[in-house]
Amino acid sequence: MTKINYITHDNQTHTIDVQNGLTVMEGAVQNDIPGIDADCGGGMACATCHVYVNEEWLDKLPTKEDGEEDMLDMAFEPKQNSRLSCQLTVSNELDGLVVNIPSKQV
C-alpha cells in the first residue's frame, strides 16, 4: 500500500492507502474522493481526472504519453503541473504523493 494525499478544492487533505498498480485516479474513485469524475474510465479519452501535482513530485512521475498533453488542452484550467491522474500508476516511489484536485472538471 502506498499513501497518496488528495487535496480537494476546499483545502481538505484526504490521505488514502492505494494499492500499488492502481492509478491515482482509481484510488480517488474507489475511495469516493470528490472532484475526480473520470468519465472515460481511464482511457485517456477525456480530461475529467485532471489533477495538479505538487512541484517536488513532478520528476518522479512517469513521463507523459503523446495523447496526455493533447487531452490536457481540454482540461479545466490546465497548468504546467497538470496531469491526468489515470496515467499515474501507484508504486512505492510515489509514497506520499500530493495531488491537488481542481475546483471542477467540466
Next chain:
Amino acid sequence: MIKKDVLIIGAGPTGIFCAHQLGIIGLSCEIVDNLDKAGGQCIELYPDKPIYDIPAVPECTGEELTTNLLQQIKPFNVKFHLNERVEELKKVETRWHVKTSGKQEFDVASIVIAGGVGSFEPRKFALKECEKFEGSSIFYSIKDKTVFKDKTISIFGGGDSALDWAIELSNTSKVNLIHRRDGFSGAESSVQKVKELNDKGKINLYTKYQIDSVSGENNIKSIKIKHDDGENKEFKTDYVLGFFGLIMQLGPILDWGLNISKKSIEVNTENFETNIDGIFAIGDICTYPGKLKLILSGFHEGALAARGCFKYAKPDEKLRFEFTTTSKAAQERLGVKK
C-alpha cells in the same frame, strides 16, 4: 408528432447498432443526437485513432466503425435528428411523449438512452467575466464567418478547430493564435501552415500563454494574456474564439427520475431496462455490476434492450428468437431475401 416504436437517444456505435437490432425484430425507431453527425465519441474524440477490440475486426478507426455501422442499418431507413437534444419527457397512458431542443415531438412505446457520457458541449473559458461576452464577442463555434472580416480575432486552443480557423480567418482578418504550450494536437500540416503564416506576419502566434483577463463594456475591447513565466501581454481585439474541445454533460436526462449512480444510469442485465418501465439505457451511460465501458458491451446491451422494447411496442405479440442466417422475416427486413 412522429409516431414510432422506439426513440434512441445517442447516435454513437451503441445507439446505431441498437437501431439495427430493432430493425431485425421488426420495430421502427428514430435517433436523436446533439452532435452534427452520427458516431458519438468515435467520431468526436478519435475518428482517426485505431480500435483493436471490435470482434472480428482486427483494426479499424472510429470513423470506419461508424461508416460500417451506418451501412449496416441502411435497410431500415432509420431517420437521424442531429443537432438536437432531448429536453422533455412525458408519460401519456402507455406511451412516451418526447420533445427535443429543435421542437421535434415523438410519440413512442419505449426509449433507449445510448447517450454515452452525456451530450457534448463546448468547453468554455474558465474566466468568470467571459460569460457576459458570450454570443457577442466570445464564441465557441462559428456560424457566420463574415462577421469577422477586417476585425482582430484572438483564437485560443491548439487542436484542429483552432488551427483551421486561424488559417482560414487570416485571409480576411487580423488573427492572434494563443495556445498554452508549444505542442499542438491538430494536424501536423496545419501546424506547419500556421508557423509559415506567423513567419510572414499573417498570424501572430503566442505559445505558452493563457487568457488572463478581458475588458470592455458591451463588447470586448482588449484582452490580457499571461505567459508561463508570469509575463503579461495586452492587446486590442474585437472577437475572442475558444476551441478547447468538448465536454460531456448528462443534461435534462438527470431530471427524469432515473436511478443514477456516479453519473451513470442503473439498469438490470436482463434487458437493460432502468427503474422506469419502458426506458432502457445502454452503452457507456449505463451501469451494473461488472459493467465494462467497451463498444462490444454496448452492442450486447443494445441487442437485449431491443428485445426488451418489443413487449411495449407489440404487447399482443410474442417475439420468437431467430437467426439472421435463416430467418425469412429478418432477411425480408434486411432486403436480402432471394
